[in-house]
Amino acid sequence: MSKSRRSLPEINAGSMADIAFLLLIFFLVTTTMDVDTGIKRKLPPLPDEENVPTQVDFHKNNILIFDCSPNSDKILVETGADVAGNGKPFATNELKNEIITFLTNFGRNPDLSESPEKAVLSIRVHKKTQYETYIEIQDQISIAYKELRNNEAQKKFNKKYENINKEQQDVVKKAFPMRVSESIKE
Numbered sequence: 001m002s003k004s005r006r007s008l009p010e011i012n013a014g015s016m017a018d019i020a021f022l023l024l025i026f027f028l029v030t031t032t033m034d035v036d037t038g039i040k041r042k043l044p045p046l047p048d049e050e051n052v053p054t055q056v057d058f059h060k061n062n063i064l065i066f067d068c069s070p071n072s073d074k075i076l077v078e079t080g081a082d083v084a085g086n087g088k089p090f091a092t093n094e095l096k097n098e099i100i101t102f103l104t105n106f107g108r109n110p111d112l113s114e115s116p117e118k119a120v121l122s123i124r125v126h127k128k129t130q131y132e133t134y135i136e137i138q139d140q141i142s143i144a145y146k147e148l149r150n151n152e153a154q155k156k157f158n159k160k161y162e163n164i165n166k167e168q169q170d171v172v173k174k175a176f177p178m179r180v181s182e183s184i185k186e
Contacts, residue, residue, distance in 0.1 A: 061111055062118045064102045066095070066137050067185075070128035075137065079111055092133065095140035096147070103148060103176065116148070117174075122181045141180060148176045 060080030067076040067087055077098055078087030090098060103119050105112035113119035121141055125134055146161070152172045153161040161172055 058118060058120070059114060062113045063120045063122055064099065064113070065122045065124060067124045068126060068129040068133050068137070070126045070130070073133075075133070092136040092140060095137065096144045099141060099144035100148060103144070116176045120179045120181060122183070124183050124185055126185050141178070145176060145178050149173070152176060 063080035065076075065078050065080065065087065067078065069076065074089035074091060075095065076087035077090050077095070079102070099121065102112050103116045105114075107114045123134070123137055149161040149172050152175050153159055153164050153168070156171065157164050157168050161169065164172070
């Protein structure tokens, strides 16, 4: 008796490439991608012959300085009237209330801003400051201004800031203009 080998039937793999291609297209079409939007800020125009930067005189109490140390999770906050380096340490989640207090002082405390129109927020970062710390400060500034502008819009127009028209938004922005300066320390 001889054993005969039976041949196994072959699998047609010709359509496997087509199926793999269709699956690839399906997953590419149905997958969503997260898009980073970044920080929405309007940068000042570049200087030219017509747009020459001018020297602005302002009272040093109208500056609120955020000094970011690269070795600490706290941020030193001081006004321009304080002796440099004598700021109070704050955690980033405490900055919003400090910003609001500074902006809405209206001259009551002589160590704080005279008015929101004259106030400047200054961020001082060091070369080794973590980027997350810088972003957290920017977020706290945005949150503070959003709250102040919403309150002003409610007071003047009985609506939230994002629900009022462009002209009304300009009125609210004029009451609480966002002035932020940034510098890098060695």
